[in-house]
Amino acid sequence: MIRYAKPSTLDEALALLGEARWKILAGGTDFYPALGNRPLSDNVLDINGLDELRGVSETASHVVIGARTTWTDLIRHPLPAAFDALKQAAREVGSVQIQNVASVAGNLCNASPAADGAPALLVLDAEVELRSRAGSRMLPLQDFILGNRRTAIEPGEIVTAIRIPKASIAGSSSFQKLGARRYLVISIAMAAARMVIGTDGRIERAVIAVGACSAVAQRLPELEAALVGSRPGREAEQAVAAVLFAELSPIDDVRGSADYRRGAAREIVLRALRGALGEADAEIAA
Amino acid sequence: MNAHDPIVGQAITFEVNGEPVSVRAHPVTRLSSLLRDELGLTGTKVGCDAGDCGACTVLLDGEPACACLVPAASAEGRSVRTVEGLANGRLSALQASFLEHGAAQCGICTPGLLVTATALLEKNARPSEDAVKDALGGVLCRCTGYRKIIAAVMEAWRHDGALDRRLPESGKAVGAAAVRLDGVPKVTGAEKFGADGFPENALSVLVVRSPHYKARFRLGDLDGFVQKRPGIVAVFTAADIPGKNCFGAIPSFADQPALAENSVRFRGEAVALIAGERTAIASLDLAKFPIEWSEEPHTLDPCEAAKEDAALLHDGRPGNVLTKGMVERGDPDAALKGAAHVVSGAIETAYVEHAYIEPEAGFAHMDGDTLVVSACTQAPHMDRDDTALVLGLPVEKVRIVPAATGGGFGSKIDVSLQPLIGLVALKTGRPAALAYTRQESMMSTTKRHPASMTAAIGADTDGKVLGMVFSGDFNTGAYASFGPTVANRVPVHASGPYLTPNYRAEGRAIHTNGPVSGAFRGFGVPQATIIQETLYDELAGKLGMDRLAFRLKNALTDGDETVTGQRLESVGILACLEALQPHWTRALAEAEAFNAAHESRKRGVGVASCWYGCGNTSIANPSTIKAGISRDGGAMLHQGAVDIGQGSNTVIAQIFADALGVPLAEIKLVGADTAITPDAGKTSASRQTFISGKAAEKAAKALREKILRFANVSPEAALAFEPGVVVVREDEAVRRIDLASLPADGEGYVFSAVETYDPPTLPLDEKGQGKPYAVYGWGAQVAELEVDMKLGTVKLIKITAAHDVGRAINPLLVEGQIEGGIAQGIGMALMEEYIPGRTENLHDYLIPTIGDVPPIESILVEVPDPEGPYGAKGLGEHVLIPTAPAILNAIRHATGVLVTKVPATPTRVLAAIREARP
Secondary structure: OOOEEOOOOHHHHHHHHHHOOOEEEOOOOOHHHHHOOOOOOOOEEEHHHOHHHOOEEEOOOEEEEEOOOEHHHHHHOOOOHHHHHHHHHHHHOOOHHHHHHOEHHHHHHHOOOOOOHHHHHHOOOOEEEEEEOOEEEEEEHHHHEEEOOEEOOOOOOEEEEEEEEHHHOOOEEEEEEEOOOOOOOOOOEEEEEEEEEOOOOOEEEEEEEEEOOOOOOEEOHHHHHHHOOOOOOHHHHHHHHHOOOOOOOOOOEOOEOHHHHHHHHHHHHHHHHHHHOOOOOOOOOO | OOOOOOOOOEEEEEEEOOEEEEEEEOOOOEHHHHHHHHOOOOOOOOOOOOOOOOOOEEEEOOEEEEHHHOEHHHHOOOEEEOHHHOOOOOOOHHHHHHHHHOOOOOOOOHHHHHHHHHHHHHHOOOOOHHHHHHHHOOOOOOOOOOHHHHHHHHOHHHOOOOOOOOOOOOOOOOOOOOOOOOOHHHHHOOOOEOOOOOOOOOEEEEEEEOOOOOEEEEEOOHHHHHHOOOOEEEEEOHHHOOOOOOEOOOHHHOOEOOOOOOEEOOOOOEEEEEEEOHHHHHOOOHHHOOEEEEEOOOOOOHHHHOOOOOOOOOOOOHHHEEEEEEEEEOOHHHHHHHOOEEEEEEEEOOOEEOOOOOOOEEEEEEEOOEEEEEEOOOOHHHHHHHHHHHHOOOHHHEEEOOOEOOOOOOOOOOOOOHHHHHHHHHHHOOOEEEEOOHHHHHHHOOEEOOEEEEEEEEEOOOOOEEEEEEEEEEEEEOOOOOHHHHHHHHHHHOOOOEOOOEEEEEEEEEEOOOOOEOOOOOOOHHHHHHHHHHHHHHHHHHHOOOHHHHHHHHEOOOOOEOOOOOEOOOOOHHHHHHHHHHHHHHHHHHHHHHHHHOOOEEEEEEEEEEEEEOOOOOOOOOEEEEEEEEOOOOEEEEOOOOOOOOOHHHHHHHHHHHHHOOOHHHEEEEOOOOOOOOOOOOOOOOOHHHHHHHHHHHHHHHHHHHHHHHHOOOOOOEEEEEOOEEEEEEOOEEEEEEHHHOOOOOOOEEEEEEEEEOOOOOOOOOOOOOOOOOOEEEEEEEEEEEEEOOOOOEEEEEEEEEEEOOOOOOHHHHHHHHHHHHHHHHHHHHOOOOOOOOOOOOOOOOOOOOOOOOOEEEEEEOOOOOOOHHHOOOOOOHHHOOHHHHHHHHHHHHHOOOOOEOOOOHHHHHHHHHHHOO
């Protein structure tokens, strides 16, 4: 017997999660395409009744994006410049129709290598909050997405929030998406950069992530380290040209070749960097 | 949903278009299906069930959402607004604006666009172009090329909803930009497409399809399968087919079974039908269907398939060659040998999917002993004949009542579900309904032929083309469909509209286990034109000539002979190229200035031409049009030229109105129902305006003559209609014909006429010499674009299109065809590549969105054709042909490199740039 439940409180949801295996239905934008025209074969836990999980809020230490917060909610919520990359990504997730219902957290749970939200959240040092009847735990985003369509969610657990440490909302950020058409397109590659400039005018902190060029979006620590201490402009760009991007392992698929992705990643990282630094000639990738 | 699930029937209460509703449904039911199936609000369309097309967009508490992705449970307590809720007694300003701008063609995407744009306009009444694009980026349209949609949304604020149909006065219909006559239902949601009119009691039909490219199969215990499943009524297989299990668009090549017998030749081939009650079918798990597959080696590659030892797909087709076409004139080898400049090259193109937003859909039912099929289609009489053949019925026992067709572009000429639902209705006696899923539509219906082409062209030192050789292999897939048409049409057209005294062109259609390649806007000519036009650029380069000047020098003119030896008149290509000259000069100067100032982005300008023969190649291609004056004074036009969005309902009526001598507003259309409307041929080959238009002109004239003779007046007399009366005026004399007092025929017509027109063509001889077409259309386009030299992405800036249409019967509809054709050409050039088994959806298979079509300037050239009605020539396919080569030429102008495999994806463009500048 296939079950359906639409709890109205998180506690109720957690209790249900403890009883059986469920497929979680939130925005539906990945749920329905995966279902296709087949009949349901899993129990469905519809979390659209959990009002407590929707919205952006703040604690002393974190900005908290509730698990049901949609991309549109995020776009409309005033946030500091470090979130610009995430907001730019939000506008590129599917279409307005998708952004209006799809949740930011769902984008991570779906764990597509081309998840538009992942690079921008990585540069914010995002953590994923998981809850179960037993309690809660926090995972850095890098440790939450394990592979193509694989996450660290354990049976009985549900993602309840994405948390951004306030220490990581310094600086400004930018996002670049490369696709084969203008709208409603799965990325060939994407990049997000967050840059903090010191009082000496040099890069004090650089955080960079690339998506769709490996099974899971990757931070580029080697490049980040190389950028620290360099001056924006030519010096920084030389650093981008010099590192290997060894963290990436792109594949050939219908959207682009591995070779192409490798080269394009460097170029869009450069553009994201320029965007984050507010340099005027930042070009739109596609 | 699971029929045995106790929670089926949960009440969901919400508001639809301001009215409270309460429906019992499974909470996970898609909102789209709740609206359509439970509430009958079929204005909300289903195009993909995956959020990829936006056709099902509704407003949920005022915000656009894809209803296919919203669980019914999420509608609880909320307000839903659908297209049916946009008009409030009269059209909304936006709906009226859509019609006046010609923003709706087939109309299948129109509800989604209107709903989405309504949400935008409620926040921003006078949006910028960018705001419109950002808002509508999630709704795909395959017909219009989006430009008229953008204009309609931006200008909506000017409207008060009072629709100006721009109906012309008597005698002025031809040439009038009248609003399409069948437009209003397309903007209100009332239009009934294939999936919109299913009878309540219809059985749902599910098609079991092959997951393999080539396999044998054995069916298991079908009776047991049915008996174990309440609500499942029957399974039908090839063994149940009462007639000849073989169909095909060209009868002499027919080879495709409606349901496969023991083996399949392509992935997606139908092997069985399951019929059952709607809820039972919805909850059916196909994985349990008793079928045992044994997969066999297959090939998707025509080179492999053409090898001597390759397994044959069909007996009697050695080398897997379905057919060859050839045209030869003069001595091309000697001409190339003697030419001062010779260029040669090779181009490959991909499978292209038609990607109409309406997947195939329809229903069939028995009316006494007549099978009635109501489905989307481009060719009702062909559907009738093929369905009758497969089901073993006499043709008069099959009636096709076409549903509105949500785009076709060639693929809805072939039958798809008609014999399948027909079989179920015939066998069960119950109505049978089926709407293909997006995946099913993509995997099982026809595609554009992938082409692998080589050519060489030579010119003398003055820049006169001396000769050309062309060879093209076209992957025709598993069955014949229109493969022969492609193989024959390509050699006739591969010269382009240029004087080519020495010429040899060969086309081969080769079977593989790929999807069936069939008709797609241009029948192979768009592919062939890519190699010819890119070589023309190369030749101009060798000659040091301006690329447009080179084309002007070689363009065909009146009195020239084509490569088939046909002496031409009313040739419009020179006029089109000349019309582009100022645009060309401006664009080149702008690109040069831009490139001087930019390194990482480069602009390019490209030009390409087209010519295209209207109608079938050298074979009979008649249209018949019937018309009558009813007793109540109606001028009834039996319009059998199916309108799939291109506008034949309006254009044929405009021709008819002027030829009859009455205002367009007086004409009443009778649809393309095969029981009441004669065969006006298929909507293909750019033939409806020319051939059916000519038949309509003849029918109107014959009808007029009958009335005038009855009234005993001269041909100059004027006609007018009043209820029950025809008023005939000549000078001061007025004669009123009281229709009610006159005898009427079986259809209630006091006067009637039926006329047929078949274009005068001549067969092609063994060297392809003859007169394949009676009328040609001409055109040329200039593409301006910018290439990102670091990423290989291409941004189009503008396309200027000059097309000789002979006479623009309706200039608004002509522009609509041009813009829509260009959008498809853009897709073919830059992004569309159907990979069997991999891109069977609209997120992996990309078609242009509203952000991918640049401003288009249409220049309508009118060089009247003596054969066409009022001088008109065909246009529908022509418009797509120059776009891709113009884009490739512009990319080369920008970057210095030619991309030889289309689509020119960022990967391919960048690889070409890198190869040229290591």
